[in-house]
Amino acid sequence: MSDSVLGQAHSAWMQARALMADESAGTTDAAGKNTAEITTLLRRALADGIPAAGGDLGRHLIRTANGQREVLAEALEVLAAAAKAGGHSDALSYARAVHFLPPDLTAEHYVRAASSLNDLLRTAPSVEAIVFTGYMLASGQGYAANPTRARAMMQAAADAGSADALFELYVYDATGLTGPANLNTAMTRLHQAAKLGHARAMANLAGAYATGTGISRDPSRALTWYLRAAEAGSVRAAATLARMYGTGQGVEQNDAKSARYARRAHELANRPLEV
Template sequence: MKLPRITLLATLLLTAPAAAQLQIAPPVTTPSAPAEKLKPKPPAAAKKKEAAPAPKPSASPKPALPATVIPAPATDTPGVDLVYGAYQRGQYKTAFELATERAKAGDPKAMTMLGELYSNAMGIRRDYAKALEWYKRASDAGDREAMFAQAMLRMSGRGGPVDKGEAVKLMASSAKLGEPKAAYNLALLYLDGQTLPQDVKRSAELLRQAADAGLPEAQYALATFYKEGTGVPKDAERAVRLLQAASLADNVDAEVEYAIAMFNGTGTPKNQPAAVALLRKASRQGSAIAQNRLAWVLINGMGATADKIEGFKWHLVAKTAGKGDPDLDKQFSDLPAEDRAKAEAAARKWLGTK
């Protein structure tokens, strides 16, 4: 069975970015671009997504878990509003003090906030054991975000021993209550087939739940399911709609795949100028696949005005990220020395090695 590569939202497994196929037919005088297809995802694979600095925590360095997104509390709980407001502004010490007071009064959202602050070292020294304690109290009170956060700690063994069975139960409870990140990660466990028996149809159902809730990673993953016919019937048009939605949320892998679909007219009307624009965006965001594809279209003038200097700049940049291309290397060697020097200088400037 052919399984697509998808991107993990949380720290469960390890994977590389998905590859994509750009079916561009260059002029007869130039070699054709190599086809790069979505390859089956190895059983233990997924790309780690980490957390972001204030005001919205996301990329916390290892070993911190990704920040749990806590929804704004109801307007009839002004104490919690103050907690969340301080959190959003990056005033973590204030958030900690206010949340402690509310948590003592039994507020589950404040308990989840304390778990978040302890887990990600925000305004307080990192303490996974205390984070786990607060997440558990909030989970017992029915908070779905706390259930997901506790599941991730149980899965990784932070704050206590590894307990994958308990982690799966918490994740399932959180997903049942509508938490999209829990549904997404549970889908990956069903796809992986190690912690849970492999069930691609159940995986697709959970991905659909998370995608419908607007989670870009799930939208991209479900798009690959529809593209490959994994757990669902093949449907190129539906795949493209999902890729478009994820692209609008700045999911880089989805941007690359959506650009390729538009370039080739697969599941959507052909729109090469829009495709090239999206490849430019993904290239600037660091996608080596997009950089390689953008190099081809610029060097060969396909869907855009030919610009060999800019095209070979992106080829050289992609090459440093492991996306070398022998055909483009040959074309590069045939350039006049002055043009090669310009492309190399542009690549060095982009890479910050000038």
């Protein structure tokens, strides 16, 4: 490939990245107006010799797919190729996509994603790689299901400060997925994850305080954690607050706050997936 073609490919990649940065910062005139141009530039850069453009393309396609299955399927293939090329962030993006996208789209990627994670754990281990390996081991995605090993990996990640791992350990202890259920231990994990800012943990802790499940019932603390969870990105918490303020259940009835949290829940439910 000529230096001229490679130079043009690199220029296309840099232009696409600049446009993506503008959209992320909210500096474009209209959100998403450059979506098609970014996609074209990244495809050109990838086809003309810039493998690193593949990770950007895959992430961009997922962020802008709006549920289009053919776009998501392309994104998964692009990310799989980028992960195989050796990019650490691309391998993690691939693992995230395989974990969070619908199973009927991702099932054929389980083995490749597991292989990619194994490479990461061998060459550039990170807490996030350990967490996603634990997810797949627990559910038997790409690996033979191994709850004991999954728990050990989540424990290692939790010891390193991962809120995601702490929340998963809470799930394990609450449900007995990887051994005998232990509600006391589960609630300790839940508190730890919530204090680290994990949105789902905050929402679950709020629900526990609201109902007295595994903990003394405390409506005031329930409200505090629902508010924190909604701010952190929990759709469930925002929807619960909309209902509470709308009906006056546990709080003073307030139509304005109810509408605010209903809008928040809608925004959170419809935000694009970031991998």
